[in-house]
Amino acid sequence: MPLLVAGPGVAAGSTPLEVVGNVDVAPTILSLAGVTPPKFMDGRSMLPLLLPSLTDPALAGPDAARAAAPWRTEFLNEYYSVGTYYNDHSSAWQDGKNTTAACGGAMPRGPAGAVKNCVESAGVGDGNCYFVDSTHSNSWRALRIIDGDAKRNWQYVEYDPAWLWQSTGPTGAGLQHYELYDIDADPYQMKNIYPAADDATKTELHGRIEAYYACGGTADTQSNCS
Numbered sequence: 001m002p003l004l005v006a007g008p009g010v011a012a013g014s015t016p017l018e019v020v021g022n023v024d025v026a027p028t029i030l031s032l033a034g035v036t037p038p039k040f041m042d043g044r045s046m047l048p049l050l051l052p053s054l055t056d057p058a059l060a061g062p063d064a065a066r067a068a069a070p071w072r073t074e075f076l077n078e079y080y081s082v083g084t085y086y087n088d089h090s091s092a093w094q095d096g097k098n099t100t101a102a103c104g105g106a107m108p109r110g111p112a113g114a115v116k117n118c119v120e121s122a123g124v125g126d127g128n129c130y131f132v133d134s135t136h137s138n139s140w141r142a143l144r145i146i147d148g149d150a151k152r153n154w155q156y157v158e159y160d161p162a163w164l165w166q167s168t169g170p171t172g173a174g175l176q177h178y179e180l181y182d183i184d185a186d187p188y189q190m191k192n193i194y195p196a197a198d199d200a201t202k203t204e205l206h207g208r209i210e211a212y213y214a215c216g217g218t219a220d221t222q223s224n225c226s
Contacts, residue, residue, distance in 0.1 A: 009051050016049045018071040019146050040217040073147040076212045080163060081138040136161055137176070143209045153183040156194075156205045165210065171199050172206030180205070 003020055006012075023043030030037045031045035049071070094100065122136055139161050145154040159177040160166075168174035180194035194202075 005046075005050055007050075009053075017146070017148075018049055019073065019075045019144065020046055020049070021075050038217075042216055073150075074143050074145045074208065074212065076141065076143055076209065078141040078213070079139065081133050081135045081161075083133060083135045139163060141209060141213060143205065143212065155179070155181045155183060155189060156209065158206070158209060167206065170206070171202035172210075173202075178202075 021043070024046050025043070027037035027041060027043045027045045028047060028050075031047050037043075037045060137159065140157050140159045141163075142155060142157040145152050145156065147153075157179040158172060158175050160175045166174060172178070178194045179189075179192045180197055181189040181191070182193060183189070185191075186193075197205075
């Protein structure tokens, strides 16, 4: 989703295309205050993107190399399920135009529309309820890739309930489930192209998400981590 920023010196209507995230907010504020972000801090200052004409004093000296490094082309998102379970406590959002009716009726509680004895399955897709946050099937990590040079606008997702990284090979095989989407061709992520990907692509993606997960701070050996 877009990040909107307004402030003195930020060009109105400008649209930087670099990948940023919440971890970049704190380093940016420190830079604005003239403080060099500590090396253990994740993220990096967005000032070079927001105020390209400004020489940022917080990124000079020992942090000059980091400031001059190419901006990241990927970003890690991850979620570990806390077990907020089936959606009997939820309702569809209404916009004043009867969204529920437009969607074909009330939100279903399970495949049959109503479930008296809601039992969670340890498998994937074979239960008798619709769970919002199953600890069996909703713990995931995703690598959002926006790399113009490689012509990749991808979303890669691995599901790993216990987050133990117990893969059985370099492709990451052995985990619970995988998804890969070409956002340019499929912006709503409706067609999972992971099964059609070759082993070289699977190995690359698993290796990149594993490296990103392990890195932190300035991560001098991998500039994409910060």
